[in-house]
Every structure is written in structure tokens, then in C-alpha cells.
Amino acid sequence: MPTEPLTISNLTEIGLVVDTPAVSLPPNVFSDVQNVRFRDGAVQKFPGETDRFTSTGIDYVAFWPAPSGNKYVVIRGTTLQILNASYSNVSYTNPESISISDSSNWQHTLFNGGFHIIINNGAQAPMYIQDDSTPVIKKLPGWESYAPSTAIKTFEYEGETGAYKTISTALASGNKIKVEMIPKSAATPRRSETVTVNGSVNGVTPDGTLVDIGTISNVSATGFRFIPNDGLGGSQFIISLVAQNLVTAVTAGVIRAYGNLLVAGNLAETGGNGRKLTGVVRTSDVAPPGNMPLGWNPFEIGASTADEFTLSSTGTIQDMAELQGVLYIYTDTSIHALQRTGNSFIPFQFSTITDSYGANNTGSVLQVDGKHIVYGSGDVYVFAGHPGSIASIADGRVRSIFRQGHDYKAVRFNLFDEIWFYRNNATQYVWNYRKDVWTKRVGSAPLALDSVDNNLILATATKLKTVNENYLSESYVERRRISITPEFDTESLSSIAFIVEGSGTLEVDAVGSNAPGDNKDPTASASGQMNTTSFNIANDYKQDIRVHGRFLNYRVTHTSTSNTFNLTGMQFGVSKGGQR
Incomplete structure (x- = not known):
């Protein structure tokens, strides 16, 4: 036939x-x-997976392209570990004795070209790691921005070498001393540091040396001595006691870098009335070059860009991503734009882009080729800065998968022009943004995925793997x-x-x-x-x-x-x- x-x-x-x-x-x-x-x-x-590091209880991994060499930040329950590019352990210091909270909601953002990496879990104050010869982890400076404080000494330093001020005040172990330096020139960044009285002779934690500010010494129950650094003539100094018993601790669901400042959203008070400020955005002060932002309080003397705004009374801020100099803030039901104005009195301009689309969860927004790729509103869509640019890339093909409400995160695989959408499941859905085609990968169920040069790093509960070797x-x-x-x-x-x-x-x-x-x-x-x-x-x-x-x-x-x-x-x- x-x-x-x-x-x-x-x-x-x-x-x-x-x-x-x-x-x-x-x-x-x-x-x-x-x-x-x-x-x-x-x-x-598809290529397969190669084991790179074996441990137990892994919750999260972040690739850290630090200036001194690539590193990985690994979270294992209440343990933070830093690995080098060869997956060997890197020692770090923890001068503030930070305890890591066990959480499944970790996210990170890079700052200062990777000299700093900010890690956040929504359960405690955000932290940063600095790429020193021995990396150091600290809490974000000034995060407790509304801690009531009492100014006990304000003076202008005339520049005389070795001059000091004796501060007479009652001190007890646990009191916090805050020193602010307001420079004479507006082009010089304001600096601030807070130390804690630890009850020992001359004892403050982490120590009495305040970087680029001065030195605290002779600490006793009746006061202390402060010596400004040389070269700060004409600067104003404000020395305050912070009333820690009135502080309400604040956490953030998401924090992202925006130029030389940080922006946090989905705030929650873990003390006091326990308010959930899910639609509130907090912006930091401008960071001095090579440093972290020093303040978040808009009412503090010398503050420039620190502020708080309520963007949405009903939606929860899920993620933020920059596009062409504008920071777009995604709630679960809307998109908003935050833009610098260059005006010191009104540093930011906010606007609502749409109330019809949003992001499903933290980690669901990526910038690719001058536009955002967003998983949200039961869809995966492209957004290029204008509501008229919103267009589905999943409709009629794989949208039914994303209508189920799972928390998919997105990571870009540059080598193959792909975006991987993943959750803690063996199946990842992959979109090629050059060919505009979808496919499906089945392998290890990732707790976290991050882009690493020409590869991806995948974390399971017991292993770190790369995904571009061998074959599935x-x-x-x-x-x-x-x-x-x-x-x-x-x-x-x-x-x-x-x-x-x-x-x-x-x-x-x-x-x-x-x-x-x-x-x-x-x-x-x-x-x-x-x-x-x-x-x-x-x-x-x-x-x-x-x-x-x-x-x-x-x-x-x-x-x-x-x-x-x-x-x-x-x-x-x-x-x-x-x-x-």
C-alpha cells in the first residue's frame, strides 16, 4: 500500500x-x-547537575560576586556560612553577635558593586556582609530609625587636635550612645554610629572607635569622653542616649538596592502593637561612597532621602525592581513607580501605574533586556514601564500552570537566554526570551536558585549543585x-x-x-x-x-x-x- x-x-x-x-x-x-x-x-x-557542596539543613544560597572574589552565602537553619569559589569555608566576624533566625523567606540584594550583600528573612532586622579581608556581618545601621533618643550634647568642632568633650550623664549596662556627625560641607556625607554600654571599664560594644567620626572612651556610670577625629573642623556633633525600652523592632518582607540607597517594603512591627504595614515603603538615607546607608529616619537632623510612604491600603508589597532609573514597586494587586527628583525637600516622586496587575511573591520580578518579566495576577507577563506595555508571555501556552497560585520565583540563566520559574518542586518551567518558547525541566527540587556567571547554583536541603554539566x-x-x-x-x-x-x-x-x-x-x-x-x-x-x-x-x-x-x-x- x-x-x-x-x-x-x-x-x-x-x-x-x-x-x-x-x-x-x-x-x-x-x-x-x-x-x-x-x-x-x-x-x-538539558545538561544535568553536579554536586558542589554537601551539608545538612540548607535553606538558602546566594551568589555573592564580591570584589575580592566570588563567594556564596549559605543559610542553614540558624547558621550562616560563607564559601569561596571553590566551595571551601570562609571565616567571618560577627562583632554584634547577631543570631540568625530560622526562616524559609530569605532574599538578598547586592550593594556598592558587590562590596556589600544585604540578606533579609522578614523575621529579624536586615543584615549586611562587607567584603573585607575577613568578611564582617552587621545589622543595617540606623534600622531602628524611630528609637526615641535624647540629645545630651550638641557642639561644633573647631578642629583643634586632641580636643575632647566630657559628657556627664547617668549610664547603665545596655544603654545605647548615638553620635551623629553633620559635616560643614553638604557634599560630605553625614555619619552616624550607635554603640552599647556593656558594663565593663571603658566598655562599649562593638568598640569605642566610631569610623570617620571619633572615639568614645572613659566610660563610667557617670558619663564618658568623646574625641572627634582630626580633619572634621566645622562639623556639628550631636550625642544622644537612645531609649531602647521604647523601641519597636521592625522587619521587612523585601529590601532592594536603588542606586546609592536602599528601599524596604512590607514592614511589620514585631513589638508594641504589632502593626502589619504591608503597603508601606521605607527609604534609607543616601549611603556615603563605599559604605552602607546610615539612617532611615526622615525626622533626623541631616536626613536627605530617608522617608516612609503608604503605597497601598489593601495590597501587600511583594517585590521591587529598577528599570531605566525608576524603581517599580509591586504589590500583589498593583504596580507603583518610585523616582528620584533631585529636590532635597521632596526627594521622591511616587505614582501608581496600574491597579490591575501585581507580583505574586518576593523573587517573582526580573529585569531582562530593558523590561520586567513578572509572575503575578495568575499570569507571567512583560512590563516595560507603561501600563499599555503589559503583555502575557504565558497565555494560551502554559498560563494554567501559573493560575494555581504557587509561589514561583524567577532566575535568569544568561548563557542560554532563559528565565527559570521554580519553587520547592522537582519541576521548573523555563522560558527562552529570545525564541519566546516554553519548556519544562525535571531535576532536583530547589530551595533556592541563583545565577552564577555561566551557570546556576541550586540549593537542596543537603547539597549545592550547578546545573550545566553532564546530562539529565x-x-x-x-x-x-x-x-x-x-x-x-x-x-x-x-x-x-x-x-x-x-x-x-x-x-x-x-x-x-x-x-x-x-x-x-x-x-x-x-x-x-x-x-x-x-x-x-x-x-x-x-x-x-x-x-x-x-x-x-x-x-x-x-x-x-x-x-x-x-x-x-x-x-x-x-x-x-x-x-x-
Whole structure:
């Protein structure tokens, strides 16, 4: 019986589609895939995973491209660990004796070109690590910005070397002394530091040396001595006691860098009335060059950009990302813009972009090629700064996956022009932003993923892995209900030929059906199914196969873990059958 070829080419044009009924899709669309990429004109196998570091109780990993060399910050329960590029332990100091809270909500942001990394878990005050010869971890300076304080000494330093001020005041262990330096020149950054009286002779914690400010010494129950640093003539100094018993601790759900300042959102008071300020944004003061911002209190003398704003009375701030000099703030139901004005009296301008779209969770917004890619509002969409630019990249293809409300985070894999959407699940959905195609990867379930040069670092509970070496064990493409006849005839599939390069074996599972609603699984035992497992990529060109029906369900699987393949086309040999 004569056969007619059904040729399927351009396999990388559309990729994975799970939303649109398979019976209505073109032949070169796949209704299920696993561990394949659609790029370079071919269906390719995903690389696999390589173990880099083994431990226990891993909750989070952040890649830190520090000036002194790449590092990784690893959170394990209440333990913070720093690793170098070879995954060996790096010692660090903790002068403030910070205790790490056990949390599953970690996020991070880089500052000062990677000289600082800010880590935050929403359960305690944000912290930063500085890339010194021995890294040091500290709380963000001035974070408790509304701690009531009493100024006990204000003076202008005339610049005389060695001059000191004796401060007479009652002190007890636990009291906090705050020293602010307001420079004579507006071009010089204001500086502030707070130390804690520890009850020992001359004792303050971390120590009495206030960087670029001066020195506290002779601490006793009746006062202390303060000596300004040389070279600060004309500066004003304000020395205060901070009433810690009235402080209400504040946490932030998310904190991001915005130029030379920091912006925090989704605030919560962990003491006092326990208010949840989910729609409130807090901005820091401008950071001195190479330093962290020193204050967050807009009412403090010398403050410039520190402020707080209520953006949304109903939505919760989920994430923030910069685009063309504007910081866009995403609640779960809206998008807002924060922009510097250059006016010292009104440093920021806020505006609402839309009340119809938002972000689902922290970590769901990425900047790619001058636009944001956002998971939120039951969709994955592109946003380029104007509400009219919002457009879905998932609708009609994989949107049903993102309508389920899971907390997917996004990470960019530059080497392959991909954005991975992941949660603590073995399946990651991957979008190629050059080809505009979706695919699916199945591997380890990540607790965290971060971009590392030409790789990704993946954290499970016990391991850190990279994902661009070796090969994953099973890759396949599958199509359900592809029409092999436009008429009322039944057909017979007699052979399959592959246009493919590479090594290994392709296994073909196929089953036919006569009804478009008969969605048979090609990998399950069924009438008319034919399993072929002997197609050798290096030696074979086609396989004989016998499948009958008007519609074809097939899966092509590559199981090798030591080599890859490049599939560019398929051809089915179809023989006409009888009518019924």
C-alpha cells in the first residue's frame, strides 16, 4: 500500500503548549516535554547537575560576586556560612553577635558593586556582609530609625587636635550612645554610629572607635569622653542616649538596592502593637561612597532621602525592581513607580501605574533586556514601564500552570537566554526570551536558585549543585492527538524517520485513536500501541512501526546520561486505510 510522508519540521518554533487543546495544534507543537531546550534550530537535551557542596539543613544560597572574589552565602537553619569559589569555608566576624533566625523567606540584594550583600528573612532586622579581608556581618545601621533618643550634647568642632568633650550623664549596662556627625560641607556625607554600654571599664560594644567620626572612651556610670577625629573642623556633633525600652523592632518582607540607597517594603512591627504595614515603603538615607546607608529616619537632623510612604491600603508589597532609573514597586494587586527628583525637600516622586496587575511573591520580578518579566495576577507577563506595555508571555501556552497560585520565583540563566520559574518542586518551567518558547525541566527540587556567571547554583536541603554539566537522565518530547488524516479515512502509521544528530538511543512510544477526545497515553499499554527501543542515532535513519487511527499520540525519549542529541525534524510514513 503506498505511503504518504507527513513531515514535521521547525520543531523549535512554538515549544511546549499545555493550555490549547492538542487536537487543534499544528504538528510541530508539543503537548508535553521534559528536559529539552528549543534553541539553535533543534530540540536539545538539558545538561544535568553536579554536586558542589554537601551539608545538612540548607535553606538558602546566594551568589555573592564580591570584589575580592566570588563567594556564596549559605543559610542553614540558624547558621550562616560563607564559601569561596571553590566551595571551601570562609571565616567571618560577627562583632554584634547577631543570631540568625530560622526562616524559609530569605532574599538578598547586592550593594556598592558587590562590596556589600544585604540578606533579609522578614523575621529579624536586615543584615549586611562587607567584603573585607575577613568578611564582617552587621545589622543595617540606623534600622531602628524611630528609637526615641535624647540629645545630651550638641557642639561644633573647631578642629583643634586632641580636643575632647566630657559628657556627664547617668549610664547603665545596655544603654545605647548615638553620635551623629553633620559635616560643614553638604557634599560630605553625614555619619552616624550607635554603640552599647556593656558594663565593663571603658566598655562599649562593638568598640569605642566610631569610623570617620571619633572615639568614645572613659566610660563610667557617670558619663564618658568623646574625641572627634582630626580633619572634621566645622562639623556639628550631636550625642544622644537612645531609649531602647521604647523601641519597636521592625522587619521587612523585601529590601532592594536603588542606586546609592536602599528601599524596604512590607514592614511589620514585631513589638508594641504589632502593626502589619504591608503597603508601606521605607527609604534609607543616601549611603556615603563605599559604605552602607546610615539612617532611615526622615525626622533626623541631616536626613536627605530617608522617608516612609503608604503605597497601598489593601495590597501587600511583594517585590521591587529598577528599570531605566525608576524603581517599580509591586504589590500583589498593583504596580507603583518610585523616582528620584533631585529636590532635597521632596526627594521622591511616587505614582501608581496600574491597579490591575501585581507580583505574586518576593523573587517573582526580573529585569531582562530593558523590561520586567513578572509572575503575578495568575499570569507571567512583560512590563516595560507603561501600563499599555503589559503583555502575557504565558497565555494560551502554559498560563494554567501559573493560575494555581504557587509561589514561583524567577532566575535568569544568561548563557542560554532563559528565565527559570521554580519553587520547592522537582519541576521548573523555563522560558527562552529570545525564541519566546516554553519548556519544562525535571531535576532536583530547589530551595533556592541563583545565577552564577555561566551557570546556576541550586540549593537542596543537603547539597549545592550547578546545573550545566553532564546530562539529565531522561529527556522527551510528546504530542497527543495529532491529526494524521484530514478525511474520514482511517490511516496506518508504518514508519518514523528522524532528522537528528548526536549519540544514544531514541525510544518511540506511539498509540493511535479514531476519536479526537480519546486521549490515550502513548507510554501505557493500549490496543494498537507499538513500542520501539532500537533507534540508534549514530546508525539508523528510520524505524518501522504499526499504529492505526485518525489521530496519533507519541513520545520520543532519549535516556542516555553520557551524551546528547539535536533533533531538527521528523517524518511519518502514513498509509491510507478504509473508511468508516
